[in-house]
Amino acid sequence: MSLKKSQVRDLGKILPNDGLLFNPAEKLIYGTDAGRRFAMPWAVVLPETVEQVRQIMHWAGQEKVPVIPRARGTNVVSACVPQAGGIVLSCLKLGRILSLSSRDFTAHVQPGVITHELQQAAAAKGLFYPPDPASVRICSIGGNIATNAGGMRAVKYGVTRDYVLGLEVVLPGGELISTGGKVHKNVVGLDLNSLMVGSEGCLGVVVGAWIKLLPRPAYASTIMACFESEEQALESVDQIFGAGLLPCALEFLPREVLQCLSAYSGMPWPDNAGAALMVQCDGLKGSVRQEMAEARKRLKEPVYVDEAENSDQERIWELRRLINPASFRLGSGKASDDVSIPRGSLLKAMQGIRRIAGNHSLQVLAFGHVGDGNLHVNFMYDDKQQVVQKEVQKARAELLELVLDLGGSMSGEHGVGLSKRGFLNRQPGLAALEIMRGIKKVFDPDGILNPGKAI
Secondary structure, three states: OOHEEEEEEHHHHHHOOHHOOOOHHHHHHHHHHOOOOEOOOOOEOOOHHHHHHHHHHHHHHHHHEEEEEOOOOOOOHHHHOOOOOOOOEOOOOOOOOEEEEEOOOOOEOOOOOEHHHHHHHHHOOOOEEEOOOOOOOOOOOHHHHHHOEEEEOHHHHHHHHHHHEEEEEOOOOOOOOOOOOOOOOOOOOHHHHHHHHHOOOOOOOOEEEEEEEOOOEEEEEEEEEEEEOOOHHHHHHHHHHOOOOOOOEEEEEEEHHHHHHHHHHOOOOOOOOOOEEEEEEEEOOOHHHHHHHHHHHOOOOOOOEEEEEHHHHHHHHHHHHOHHHHHOOOOEEEEEEEEEEEEHHHHHHHHHHHHHHOOOOOOOEEEOOOOOOOOEEEEEEOOOOOHHHHHHHHHHHHHHHHHOOOOOOOOOOOOOOOOOHHHHHHHHHHHHHHHHHHHHHHHOOOOEEEEOOOO
């Protein structure tokens, strides 16, 4: 399908020529995201003002045209793919920081603002925006809100939802609502903020957000420690928490990841390294150094230890960022899932993940935020072989069954999108799902917002 000529004329009255894309070559990139599925949109609209968004949503409501809100497309669950057709509403031109107050500890931003740019602007005023998804340098605040993005600092500081004070949202039909503002406490009415955050663009189009900021930590330090076994690494995690320590980041890298990194570039750890932890603490200099000393005491027979402070930490965290490019040495295709596991079941989860990969003759890299049990599982394969791709899909289905059987969640921070929607009968279950779909119908009675995603 495509838009009627009258509909094309209607959009032309709302947006200037450079705000509308109809050429297939120009639309192509808007038909996919980091989830690597594809469907060509009927058109792409790039509004520059809230009023234009309202007019687009009013028109879409009247014409019953599906609308797929999109920022920078960094999600890996195909949450932005217009598989049901319709128009993609890009927020790229809504990319301004409208205000940033060091007295109120707030920022007022548009959805297209890149997360790292907000962090930099906050840091320049001695403030701190903690959420740090791996794509922080290219993802947007709007996308973070849509998926309730987390990141490595979630173990101490929480996720995106914890920093959203209020939203400005355009509903189907064009009505603009506000769910809060610059105050840090607000219990008037139902909590629509929490409902909107993580809804994957299914309830409304976010056009503005009031974001909570914190004082910027004065000091930070990181330890990387390698162990002969995963059991030693995970026991060290238990010991660190048992000592009353709460790191701001606590990452787990198993042997497959260490071997992959070593093959990609020369690495300093010994060949017998079977797992690694990255531990970061922040705060005042004296307290951080004391906490790191206590953390070092809790490491279970490490075979390698490196420590760095403040800007020197980048050389350690760069290793974490190298995992993605290094992974493609194992295969040209990657099927990525993020799952949450009860912390006490992480070893069982790793054993189960390896068993699944072995049963399907796949290589797997599973690593992540051990502090809150959030693992990133990547099945690597040759994407030119159709038979292998079928095995990958079977492995992903078995992975999600394993996670649910362990009492976990099939997504910790990436969302549902298209790729996990088939498992919603297991989590949250059919009864809860019907309630969620009833809520969507209140906001979006005709089902035009990001149809077929999330719920």
